[in-house]
Structures are given as structure tokens and as C-alpha cells.
Amino acid sequence: MPTPVPTLLVLDADPLPRLGRLTGRARVVHTDAAALAERLPAADVLLVWDFTSHAVREAWPGEGPRPRWVHTASTGVDHLMCPELAACDTVVTNARGIFDQPVAEYVAALVLAIAKDLPRTLDLQRARTWWHRETRRLAGTRACVIGSGPVGRTIARTLKALDVTTALVGRVPCTGIHGPDDLDRLMSRADWVIAAAPLTERTRGMFDLRRFGVMQPSAHFINVGRGGLVVEDALAEALSRRWIAGAALDVFADEPLTPESPLWRVPGLIVSPHMSGDAVGRHDELGVQFVELFERWTAGRPLVNVVDKRRGYVPGH
């Protein structure tokens, strides 16, 4: 007797995932956010392909039938976690590994562009103005990377390769990773403070006015984690008071930023549209990763990239 074919519900985004390899092995049902709640009870597996959507959080059933496994094509899970999902026995997995190197390269791009004063060079070019400046040597500067998961560790490795003295801060201190108690001290010495932590109840708003006050006036703050890590008004204030020299945000509390957002025009702030991890080819990589996990799941082998639903991220290294 053939095994029943599981129903795979896909919360879609453009472009659709390439799931051809699952033909005949899954009944694939596509849904948008509006139909999600209605379709969830009949699904065995939910693939959250549209990882910008908060629909899962709102649609997740409090009781009754539900998917046994949810996979999100993202590193963060803050957009889908809710008390009901955390409490039930549904397994949640994420796209750990796909975004690490692109995010790390993006951080290196920002750090080097700032050290070498590239934004001003582009402004001067527009003004046809030859103005020679001396710029900073990156080697020998100090970075403090907050978030000790694969993204944070890859950022640290990349900065170290550029001879930046880099400290990594995680939730729990262990070899090579500082605990939260060291954060203020490390931030106060750093030239570059880089946020790459997951958004959890512990990390929400952790970069507030007090923390920016700890930083050196010559230092820069970069956020490639989640917008909610930062009290945005406090960052704007720290920049306008020149408590810190500059900042770059790739993520925001409310995305996308509207044209009316004051953040576009905060002096010393570089704004980018949540793209640090999104390299050409990622959709294929995300699709391949999901298909591999699906094959493990149907074979009854243990899944990898399993999120600790209470902590809100995949624990361990």
C-alpha cells in the first residue's frame, strides 16, 4: 500500500519556489495570506516562502488539526512565532546557512565604505569636485558583533580576515563568545558595533539611548539583524547629538519604510532595504534546502535547522 502523499501548503511569494523534485511526493497547495487560515488545518507541512509575511502568526490555529512541520525560507522566525505555535508540537525549521556569507559581505562592504569615506566620494563626484582626504585604515580597528549564530560568526570571521579585532557576543558565554555582561564594555571600545541577533523578547529594543551613549564618538553602529533590536528614535538622537559618528540600518521596525519616514534623512545614517542577505541565486538555494529537508522528513530522519521555539532561533553552533 503506497504511503499517503503529504499535503504541502506554500505561503507564496514571487518567484515561486522550484519544487519540481517533489512531484508525486507531495500534494502542493499554494496559498496567499488571506486563504492561509482556512487551508492550514488540511496541511501536513507549511513552507513559508514569503518570509516578509506575518500571516502565519495571525492564522495559526489555537487547536485542532495543523501542520506537523513549518519551514521558513529565512533565518529569523520572529515574523511567524506566536504563543500557539510555540506551545504546540509542530516542528519549525529555518534557512540557516543560506544568508550567512552574503550578510557578512554586506557588513564588510558597509564597514569598508565608511572607513574609506566612499559615500562622500560619490557626492564629490556628482559635484565634479576633487577633494583629497585621508581615510581610515580598517586593519587594527575593533568590532563588536552581537549575535553568535551562523550570521554573527560569519561576520566575525570576515572582519577578522580584514585584520579587524573582533569580539562576538551571544546569549550564553562560551569559548570565543562573550556573554551579555560583557556587552557594554565591548561596545565602549569598539569602532564598529554590529547587530546580528535574532529578535526575541530578550533582544527587543536592546540598542537604546543608554547603549548608544556607551559607544565612542568615532564609532559606527550597523544593524543587519532585525529592526526591533534598535530603538530607532534613540539611534536618531545619538546621531544628531554626535554621540556616535554614523550608522547603517538594513532592517527596520516597520518595513518597508514609507517615503514619509524620518529615517531616510537622519544625518550620518545609511538606509538600505533589508537586502543584506539576499544574493543572486538565493531562491534556488532556498528551494534546494527545503527539498532536502522534505526528503529527510518523509524518510523519518531527524530534521536539521530546528528552531528552539521558546528562544526564537536555532540553538548551538
Added chain:
Amino acid sequence: MPTPVPTLLVLDADPLPRLGRLTGRARVVHTDAAALAERLPAADVLLVWDFTSHAVREAWPGEGPRPRWVHTASTGVDHLMCPELAACDTVVTNARGIFDQPVAEYVAALVLAIAKDLPRTLDLQRARTWWHRETRRLAGTRACVIGSGPVGRTIARTLKALDVTTALVGRVPCTGIHGPDDLDRLMSRADWVIAAAPLTERTRGMFDLRRFGVMQPSAHFINVGRGGLVVEDALAEALSRRWIAGAALDVFADEPLTPESPLWRVPGLIVSPHMSGDAVGRHDELGVQFVELFERWTAGRPLVNVVDKRRGYVPGH
């Protein structure tokens, strides 16, 4: 009997070199370009502190008394070499080592900024426009670095640290360094072609329309060597015909660029004011380096960083 104190002639620029350690050990005479020719015959040593000046080339005496040693606070010597200086027994040294890492970091900044589409992100921020894009993964791309001196080698090492597959091209092939015969082949495969060669009669104009035609349409060209390596009109043409995807020039045939130069507005071209090697603190480093060489010279010990005057650079690794 005390040794006679040598006369050190300094072709100045702002800020003056800190030569306090030479007090009593050299008679230091400062000069501008206009008085150089008159003062050269009485000098034992010439320090070319103003390395943007071409005055030495014009003022060097064809015969008669002249400095026995010329040091330039730069890597390149094209601004001072002339047949008379090349033919005489005066030793020429350069500032080998001071600029390597800053130039390499500057190249990494350009490569990463281009890969991550940072100039467009800054434009979009100015327009308050949230436009998410996928950008390039730098790791796994290919670079071809032309110039196998310390600057080129440091660029190659830095790009390799970012997981860029990097080939180095020099005048003479040896272990780890390709010869000129491999240049076209390597350029045709490269995502990043980076010019860091000295300007000599062999290298002048080596990047011409034919060479840009060899490159991939997705590739970028970066020049941090000397402006004269590039046929600038050809580069502008290659860019406007989209033979290559973009370029960045930090050096130009005529510097500074005037506001009238068409190069400021070539689509796809980033223009910067010959600053790639100039990190904060370099004047101190250049001063210390010269004083150390001066101490060698007065002690009769062999100088280092000795330029092969016919080749136009310091040979060997």
C-alpha cells in the same frame, strides 16, 4: 674630527615631515619646486616629500654635483624619473610598504560596494525609495590583479581573504605570479580587473580598447596604480558601449581632474581623488621610514627600498 653633517634638501608639501630626530645630524634645507634646480647641486640627499610634484624631473642636473641619494615619500617614481637621474649613480629609494594595506582595503571597499550595489542604495535613500534588490555574492568571483609588487600582492591577499579567486600578473612569471602572456586570458575570465602596476614605458597605456574588449560584459575595472596605465577615452568608450559593467578610477593621466573633465560623468564610472593609499597617520609613518633610511645611509649600511631606475620600481619581493 667630526664627520661633516650632510645637507638634506626637502621638496616640501603640507604637512612638513617630522625630522626632529635628525637635528644636528643633517643640515635640513626646505625648498619649493621653483628653487629646486638652484639648490640641488649643494644637497647630499633629496627627500621628495611632495610626491605629487614633477619638479625633480625638470630640475635634475645633467652633470656636475648632485645628491647621492633621492628618497620619495611615494610608491611610484614615475613623477621624478628622467634619463639623467636614471643614468647617474644617485640611489633612489621609495616608500615601499606604507601604502600597501590602505590601497588593498580601498580596493576591497570598491569591489564590495559594487558587488552590493551600494552607490545605488545611496541614490535610492536620497530619493526616499525602498527598492529591494538581490546583489552579488563576492565569494567565488574571480579577480585579476596587475602589478606584483607589495601593493598588488597585498590586494591579492586581501581579496583571497574574502574568498575571491585571485590571479596576480607581473612583468616576469614566477611562483604564484603570472607573466604578461597570461594577461588577456586572465582578464577574459575575471569579474574584477585591478590595475596596481607601476607606470613605466612597458605599462603606459596597457589598458586600451582592445584589452577592455577582452573583458566580460559583467566585469569591472579598477585602477589604483597610475593614471597613465589606462587609455581613458578607451575606458569611457568601453563603458558607454557596455563592453564592461563598470569601473573605478582613483588615478588619472592628469591630476587633479578639472571640473570640466568628462570623466566625472561617464556612466558606470566611480571617480576618486588619488587617495586609495592615504590613510590617517601616513605622514608620521613616512617620516619614520625616511629617518630610518637616513640612519642607514649615514652609517654606511645598505639602503632598502632601492628603486631599479631603469625598470622604474623596486624589484623582487
